[in-house]
Amino acid sequence: MIADEATYARLMAAAQKGDKSAYNVLLSETGMWLERYFRRRVPPHHLEDLVQDVLLALHAKRATYDTARPFLPWLAAIARYRWVDHLRKVYKHESEMLEDDHAIEDSHEDVVEARVSLERLFVQLPKKQAEAIELVKIEGCSIIEAAEKTGQSESSVKVNIHRGLKKLATLIERAE
Amino acid sequence: MNQARSTMIAGLADGLEPVRAFTSRDGFAMLGIASLAVVAIVHLTKGIWFEGITGQASPFFYVTNGLILLLGLASAATVVHMASPWVGNQHEAPVWASAMVGVLPVTALLSVFSHGSWAEVLVDDHAAACVAASIASAFCVGGALVFWLRRGAPVSLNLAGWFTGLAAGALGNSFYGITCSVDVIAHQGIWHVVPVIASAVIGRLVVPGLVRW
Numbered sequence: 276m277i278a279d280e281a282t283y284a285r286l287m288a289a290a291q292k293g294d295k296s297a298y299n300v301l302l303s304e305t306g307m308w309l310e311r312y313f314r315r316r317v318p319p320h321h322l323e324d325l326v327q328d329v330l331l332a333l334h335a336k337r338a339t340y341d342t343a344r345p346f347l348p349w350l351a352a353i354a355r356y357r358w359v360d361h362l363r364k365v366y367k368h369e370s371e372m373l374e375d376d377h378a379i380e381d382s383h384e385d386v387v388e389a390r391v392s393l394e395r396l397f398v399q400l401p402k403k404q405a406e407a408i409e410l411v412k413i414e415g416c417s418i419i420e421a422a423e424k425t426g427q428s429e430s431s432v433k434v435n436i437h438r439g440l441k442k443l444a445t446l447i448e449r450a451e
Numbered sequence: 452m453n454q455a456r457s458t459m460i461a462g463l464a465d466g467l468e469p470v471r472a473f474t475s476r477d478g479f480a481m482l483g484i485a486s487l488a489v490v491a492i493v494h495l496t497k498g499i500w501f502e503g504i505t506g507q508a509s510p511f512f513y514v515t516n517g518l519i520l521l522l523g524l525a526s527a528a529t530v531v532h533m534a535s536p537w538v539g540n541q542h543e544a545p546v547w548a549s550a551m552v553g554v555l556p557v558t559a560l561l562s563v564f565s566h567g568s569w570a571e572v573l574v575d576d577h578a579a580a581c582v583a584a585s586i587a588s589a590f591c592v593g594g595a596l597v598f599w600l601r602r603g604a605p606v607s608l609n610l611a612g613w614f615t616g617l618a619a620g621a622l623g624n625s626f627y628g629i630t631c632s633v634d635v636i637a638h639q640g641i642w643h644v645v646p647v648i649a650s651a652v653i654g655r656l657v658v659p660g661l662v663r664w
Contacts (some may be wrong), residue, residue, distance in 0.1 A: 293469035302460040327456055335465050336604035336664070338470040339535045352536035356606040447606045448540040 283308075283346040291337060298323045302330055305350065312354055316393045318415055321361070329357045355396060355447045363440055399446050404439030409434045412440075478531035478599045485595035489588050489626045497584070498631040504629070512634035515555055515643055516625055522548040522647070523592075523621030526614045530596050531610050534603025542607070545614050552621070552644060559640025577633045578642040585624040585646035593619030593654065600662040608659035616654015620647035 283304065289297035309326045317325055331352050340349050397405055403425070410421040411432065422429045502508050516566045525547040533542070605611045624646050631643070 279486055288472075289472050290467065291472050293467055295464045295467050298467050299460060303457075306456055306460070318632040323456065327459055330459065330463070331458075332604075332664075338602075339473045339604040341474065341535050344537065348538040351538045352540075352606050353604065355538070355602075356536065367662060418463060435592060435624060445607065445609060448538055448542075 280345055280347055282417060287337070287340055287346050288342045291336070291340065302333070305333065306330060308347075308350070311356060312351070312393065313358065316397070317357065317361070318413060328361070329354050333359055341371075352448055355393065358393065359407065359440065359443045359447065362408065362443070364388070396443060396446055396449070399420050399449065400439050400442055401432070401435075404435045404442065405426060407435035408439045408443075411436055460540060469565075470663065473535050473538075473603060475531050478534060479528075481599055482527055482531065482592070485592050486622060486626065489591045489623065492591075493584070493588060493627050493630060497627070500630050500632045502632065503619050503634070507600065508632075509634040509636075510634040511632060511639045516628045518548075518552050518555065519628065519643065519647060520625040522552045523605050523618050523623075523625055526618035526621060530611065530614050530618055531599060533605045533607065533614070534600050536598075536604050536606040537631050542610055542614065545617055548663040554649065555640040555646050559636050562636050562640075571579075575638055576634075577589060577631070577638060581627070581631055581633075581638075582646045584627045585620070585643070586650060588623030588627045589616075589619040589646065589650045590623070592622045593650070597658060597661050600658070601664075604664060609610055609655065612649070612655040612658035614617045614654070615658045616651035617647065618655065620650025623650070 283301065286297045286301035286304070290301055306326055309329055310322065313322055313325055329350075333350065336353065340346065397409075400408070406425050407421055407427065410416040410424060412420060416424065418429050418432050421427075421432045425432065427435065497563050500508075503512060522545065525548040529545050532540065593615055595616060600611055600615065624643055628639075628643055631639075633639070
């Protein structure tokens with residue numbers, strides 16, 4: 276099944292009260308939601324680590340979910356936070372293409388999911404910063420390769436990555 | 452779903468304990484207790500300036516303390532809400548409140564300029580005491596807010612740092628400010644705003660490291 280917002284919220288409220296079976300379903304469904312959420316913004320072999328990292332964060336911070344509010348914007352804020360943290364930490368030298376998952380592109384996103392998507396966050400960055408982060412932190416190019424592909428100097432690529440990540444960290448709760 | 456994730460989920464679900472959901476009310480209660488403690492300490496050590504309470508102080512006294520108190524409340528409310536992350540959260544109230552408080556030092560400087568003397572601002576025997584007492588008060592309020600954020604899940608750490616510093620500085624200054632009998636604009640507009648700015652900078656530098664998770 277693919278859970279909807281109301282189902283997530285109901286499962287999370289039950290989990291806060293200690294309902295283990297509801298929590299098991301919630302974490303399984305959330306894991307699948309996170310896979311879809313991160314797929315185009317994380318190298319494939321880092322996807323599972325990041326999903327599990329967010330699930331652990333959800334577990335540790337489950338008390339901070341306010342049952343009066345929707346669940347997905349809360350989850351997305353945590354997911355974005357861990358994702359920016361992940362981009363900061365990860366520096367890959369091998370170049371791998373991201374999965375070209377047309378099923379995701381074609382799938383219907385409801386209004387909430389569109390508002391909380393990573394794409395929405397990424398387009399807030401200036402083009403050069405987004406390009407540098409995408410090439411080096413997500414596709415795994417080296418600084419030299421990224422500099423050649425973008426026509427930027429190596430130091431500009433480094434500066435743009437630094438500034439871009441700093442800006443992403445300030446945009447985590449931004450919906451528009 | 453892969454085996455590792457299934458195993459992890461089973462383990463987390465198996466060890467699940469009930470938790471009390473966060474509500475902002477808890478955060479405000481914690482802030483209220485810290486504020487009462489600061490007010491009590493300030494008034495026990497400094498005493499109450501009765502002219503201020505009975506309406507005999509200059510208008511600058513009420514305008515300055517009122518605006519700084521509002522900045523503190525707006526910032527503190529924002530910090531309390533930041534403990535529960537949410538895509539779509541707005542954090543604009545402290546920015547506008549800061550802009551309003553910014554009018555105070557500008558007014559003070561214009562006033563000093565119009566008299567043609569900097570001495571009124573620079574040679575102020577009460578300045579150091581006011582700044583030190585305000586910052587000391589800010590540490591108590593700031594400590595409560597940091598404790599609250601550490602229990603929560605703030606995701607905008609730098610903003611949380613600024614706003615915690617602003618809230619602590621502004622509330623600390625307000626609680627101390629009503630004991631200060633120097634009610635001229637040159638003193639109120641400069642030396643009661645300086646600790647707020649200093650506290651905001653300290654908050655930005657120190658708080659993100661304390662609340663990172």
